[in-house]
Amino acid sequence: MTEHETASAPPALTVWGIPGLPGVAPGDDLPRLIADAARRAGVEPGDILAVTSKIVSKAEGRVVAAADREQAIADETVRVVATREHPGGAATTRIVENRLGLVMAAAGVDASNTAAGTVLLLPVDPDESARRIRRAVEACVGAPVGVIITDTAGRAWREGQTDIAIGASGVHLLDDLRGGHDANGMLLAVTAPAVGDEIAAAADLVKGKARGMPVAVVRGLAAHLDPAAPGGRSLIRPAAEDLFRLGHREARAEGRAEGRAEGRAEGRAEGRAEGRAEGVEEGYAAGYADGFAEGLAEAGDAGGAS
Amino acid sequence: MTEHETASAPPALTVWGIPGLPGVAPGDDLPRLIADAARRAGVEPGDILAVTSKIVSKAEGRVVAAADREQAIADETVRVVATREHPGGAATTRIVENRLGLVMAAAGVDASNTAAGTVLLLPVDPDESARRIRRAVEACVGAPVGVIITDTAGRAWREGQTDIAIGASGVHLLDDLRGGHDANGMLLAVTAPAVGDEIAAAADLVKGKARGMPVAVVRGLAAHLDPAAPGGRSLIRPAAEDLFRLGHREARAEGRAEGRAEGRAEGRAEGRAEGRAEGVEEGYAAGYADGFAEGLAEAGDAGGAS
Numbered sequence: 001m002t003e004h005e006t007a008s009a010p011p012a013l014t015v016w017g018i019p020g021l022p023g024v025a026p027g028d029d030l031p032r033l034i035a036d037a038a039r040r041a042g043v044e045p046g047d048i049l050a051v052t053s054k055i056v057s058k059a060e061g062r063v064v065a066a067a068d069r070e071q072a073i074a075d076e077t078v079r080v081v082a083t084r085e086h087p088g089g090a091a092t093t094r095i096v097e098n099r100l101g102l103v104m105a106a107a108g109v110d111a112s113n114t115a116a117g118t119v120l121l122l123p124v125d126p127d128e129s130a131r132r133i134r135r136a137v138e139a140c141v142g143a144p145v146g147v148i149i150t151d152t153a154g155r156a157w158r159e160g161q162t163d164i165a166i167g168a169s170g171v172h173l174l175d176d177l178r179g180g181h182d183a184n185g186m187l188l189a190v191t192a193p194a195v196g197d198e199i200a201a202a203a204d205l206v207k208g209k210a211r212g213m214p215v216a217v218v219r220g221l222a223a224h225l226d227p228a229a230p231g232g233r234s235l236i237r238p239a240a241e242d243l244f245r246l247g248h249r250e251a252r253a254e255g256r257a258e259g260r261a262e263g264r265a266e267g268r269a270e271g272r273a274e275g276r277a278e279g280v281e282e283g284y285a286a287g288y289a290d291g292f293a294e295g296l297a298e299a300g301d302a303g304g305a306s
Numbered sequence: 307m308t309e310h311e312t313a314s315a316p317p318a319l320t321v322w323g324i325p326g327l328p329g330v331a332p333g334d335d336l337p338r339l340i341a342d343a344a345r346r347a348g349v350e351p352g353d354i355l356a357v358t359s360k361i362v363s364k365a366e367g368r369v370v371a372a373a374d375r376e377q378a379i380a381d382e383t384v385r386v387v388a389t390r391e392h393p394g395g396a397a398t399t400r401i402v403e404n405r406l407g408l409v410m411a412a413a414g415v416d417a418s419n420t421a422a423g424t425v426l427l428l429p430v431d432p433d434e435s436a437r438r439i440r441r442a443v444e445a446c447v448g449a450p451v452g453v454i455i456t457d458t459a460g461r462a463w464r465e466g467q468t469d470i471a472i473g474a475s476g477v478h479l480l481d482d483l484r485g486g487h488d489a490n491g492m493l494l495a496v497t498a499p500a501v502g503d504e505i506a507a508a509a510d511l512v513k514g515k516a517r518g519m520p521v522a523v524v525r526g527l528a529a530h531l532d533p534a535a536p537g538g539r540s541l542i543r544p545a546a547e548d549l550f551r552l553g554h555r556e557a558r559a560e561g562r563a564e565g566r567a568e569g570r571a572e573g574r575a576e577g578r579a580e581g582r583a584e585g586v587e588e589g590y591a592a593g594y595a596d597g598f599a600e601g602l603a604e605a606g607d608a609g610g611a612s
Contacts, residue, residue, distance in 0.1 A: 012321060014321075015321075082550070156462035156463075157409040157462075157542070158503065159480055159542065160501075174465055191418065191458070192466040194465060194467060197464065197466070198508065201508060202504065204499060205501065205504050220512070234465065244553060248549065248557040249557075252561035255560065257561075258561075259565025259566035259567075259568075261565075263567060263570035264569035264570070264573035265569075266569075267570035268574070268576055268580075271573060271577025271578035271581060272577035272578070272580055272584075274574075274581065275577060275578035275581025275583075275584075277585065278585060279582035279584060279588070279589060280589035282585070283585060283586035283588060283593060284593035286586070286589075286593065287589060287591060287593025287597060290593075291593060291597025292597035292600055293597075295599060295602040295604070296605050298602060299602050
């Protein structure tokens, strides 16, 4: 016990990286490796393990040659959300929705901290990966734990990236307080803390990007554990409620194309009516002059012939 | 020391809520109150305090009658980003950019955990609020600390809310690794962890929404401390780099209006040319017939008169 702990409430949340996790290769039994490391790290009932998706992908052999990166991104993409070319020939930013429903740059295909010449795809099914790790850890430590699979994602409006929960087992990712009450008894109408993302963020603070510490233990949140909790999809906003389905340029371009087609049809109808009125007037005058001359001539011919 | 700490690396990150912070009222010396509570809670050099913006707003008297909420939101709004009416007459969702540059629902004007009949505006200058708290805490504990002012925000694409850093003093919010290298020596081209938001998220896990624990201590991140670190703006994406300046409906509507005007002008010109050609043909035939008849008549009149 340090001094502050005698003077205050005990630490409510403790997060630390698990040391000694060896490099992971395709085919490794990652659940087993993590369970052993977790036991050595003293994982206890109620702890949550935050596992970087990267080592899950590595163990699951989700490795692709860097030369096939573009194809891999296309294959992982369900829907393009926004793209932006960068001046000077730098790589194009492509924000897409991937097959997991996640909106991410490059569909989550990752080139950092991978073997040279390779890129990593996200795990096939992060919830299933989490379930397998959880089962192994629980068998090893003999107690319920939660497992979250994390990945790094950019955000709209804000600089930098945070880690988010892309899969989970045994832990609620969304703490739905909607319908509950605050400390003053007021209805917490729209409050639903995304605790899964907050746990992923807390874990990232100790894992770090350059430190090679892919699993963190998060202690103090046992209240969020539930063997029946839903997985990563619980943090994905349904399309109908998503106000940012497309980048503003893309949405604007779509609207412009639609508006242009509509406007063209309207304008054409208007212009046609106007042009017709003008043309009739113009044509009438020309026709009248020609007709009149012809009429005169016709009459002359008739008169001459009679 | 618990058992796990002997068997593993020491906890890298510890987060706990500061108990015993009394209810805060307008005019209270919040820096002083927090400093006293921090000292009692054993705050040490290198600790970061995560302070909920709500108590800062309360102390700064940023209270408005609930009846004036709409006006308050309008006053705090710099730019409307997206709105959505809800069926059944529920309140309209308004995502706006506020005067702090933050994109938030209702401009960050908050009705939860406030006195009945009132709403709270965000602090006037959260960086300055953080500075004042930091100065008071450092004077009290005699050592450098960091202070982050946090608020709760929704996100694009993802369910629920997380806490983010809206102001700071003495701590870097963005850990800019761009240009650095990963564990394999690969360039971390675009990586810049938003540690400020991750700290705010970690703190929210212990503060909770309904628990009335507005300040948390975050220990273990002294590496991010820097008296010269910039404030909350460092996590706000510049407009030119923001791919989601508008909701997709709003951007689409703008594009549609533009496209319609363009299309209408184009269509009108096309339609006019087409209509004119048709009209000339039609008018010519009518004019010719009339002219011919008139010509005949004219010739007849002339013949009769001669």
